[in-house]
Amino acid sequence: MQKIQFFIITKSIGLYLNLLSYINVDNAKSKAYRLFTSPRKGKLNAEALPKILQSATRETIEYGNEKIQAYIWKGTSRGASDVGPAKQTGFREANDEVILLVHGWESNASRWKKLLHHLIPLGKTIIALDGPAHGLSGGTEFSTPKYAEFINVIAQRFEPKILIGHSAGGAAISFYLNKYKNPAIEKVILLGAPSDFKIVSNNFVKLLSLNDRVRLKLEDYFIQRFQIGLDDFSGHKFAQNFSQKALIAHDLQDNVVLVDEGRKYANTWKNAVYIETTGLGHSMHDAELYKKIAEFL
Structure with a gap:
């Protein structure tokens, strides 16, 4: 049951970001990055x-x-x-x-x-x-x-x-x-x-079923923020x-x-x-x- 709920939640988030990308792709990218870098647990x-x-x-x-x-x-x-x-x-x-x-x-x-x-x-x-x-x-x-x-x-x-x-x-x-x-x-x-960071990135994109508009923006942002190409990371x-x-x-x-x-x-x-x-x-x-x-x- 939990797996089904997780699947529905992740795909719903991905759908929202994909739709948002046609209105404001930079906003969609920013929200995707925040999700990618925000742990859900681990605090003490x-x-x-x-x-x-x-x-x-x-x-x-x-x-x-x-x-x-x-x-x-x-x-x-x-x-x-x-x-x-x-x-x-x-x-x-x-x-x-x-x-x-x-x-x-x-x-x-x-x-x-x-x-x-x-x-x-x-x-x-x-x-x-x-x-x-x-x-x-x-x-x-x-x-x-x-x-x-x-x-x-x-x-x-x-x-x-x-x-x-x-x-x-x-x-x-x-x-x-x-x-x-x-x-x-x-x-x-x-x-x-x-x-390989690129594998981690691709797994995130696959998890949310993000479209190419969001994926490419996100990858460009990774390069800009980390100052290293994804293939070299x-x-x-x-x-x-x-x-x-x-x-x-x-x-x-x-x-x-x-x-x-x-x-x-x-x-x-x-x-x-x-x-x-x-x-x-x-x-x-x-x-x-x-x-x-x-x-x-």
């Missing part, structure tokens, strides 16, 4: 945070007119068996190696709960952020370049050596590495990450120039981001280990996979 209530985020030290970073929410689990020299409250001391004191966790679309930093129990014992300092318009971070627009800006702000503040991204978070990491050229990054882990093409060690994992049953996207990264990233899983879907939550990630680190 500061008064009712998930327990895993309550166990972290929180830091809010002002960025322009927006705020970026970071959660810190300070490292120790010998690690710990449990996730516990972080102390209010300098995050660099205990362990100089920092891991940055970057969640995906319509999610937030709490998605890392299961992985954190495998990372905490490593003794490294762990930072997780809420992406644009997600969690407790500000903003109303979510896009890969915008997310990369957030990563850059966090990276300047916390100086991570390791980046771990899921789904759109992985795509944002590849865009970040391509644009900001941070030589301090030593290792990267991508989980179920999309590569591709993580695996960026990865051709990456020198970091990488672990790339993708599931055969991922019906959100197809496994071909992971294979593209694996084929172009020169110093990458590729893991193909079965039965994990898009979430990629799995104790065995997380053990392999801990070993990689």
Whole structure:
């Protein structure tokens, strides 16, 4: 029943935008872009945070007119068996190696709960952020370049050596590495990450059944806003120039981001280990996979 309702709603929105395009195509494009970049879920209530985020030290970073929410689990020299409250001391004191966790679309930093129990014992300092318009971070627009800006702000503040991204978070990491050229990054882990932005764009157009008037206007706007051609807006093409060690994992049953996207990264990233899983879907939550990630680190 929910699938039927979703189908009716999306096609109705698409029909409205298609009709509007014959009256004011720029207005139709603007409304389509707003839909494309506006998450429907993923926000958090500061008064009712998930327990895993309550166990972290929180830091809010002002960025322009927006705020970026970071959660810190300070490292120790010998690690710990449990996730516990972080102390209010300098995050660099205990362990100089920092891991940055970057969640995906319509999610937030709490998605890392299961992985954190495998990372905490490593003794490294762990930072997780809420992406644009997600969690407790500000903003109303979510896009890969915008997310990369957030990563850059966090990276300047916390100086991570390791980046771990899921789904759109992985795509944002590849865009970040391509644009900001941070030589301090030593290792990267991508989980179920999309590569080609054009595929994401085409899927959105198909979902709403948008006509060519709206589609072409929207594609032109992407190029204008992101300053990159759609065919070049591709993580695996960026990865051709990456020198970091990488672990790339993708599931055969991922019906959100197809496994071909992971294979593209694996084929172009020169110093990458590729893991193909079965039965994990898009979430990629799995104790065995997380053990392999801990070993990689």
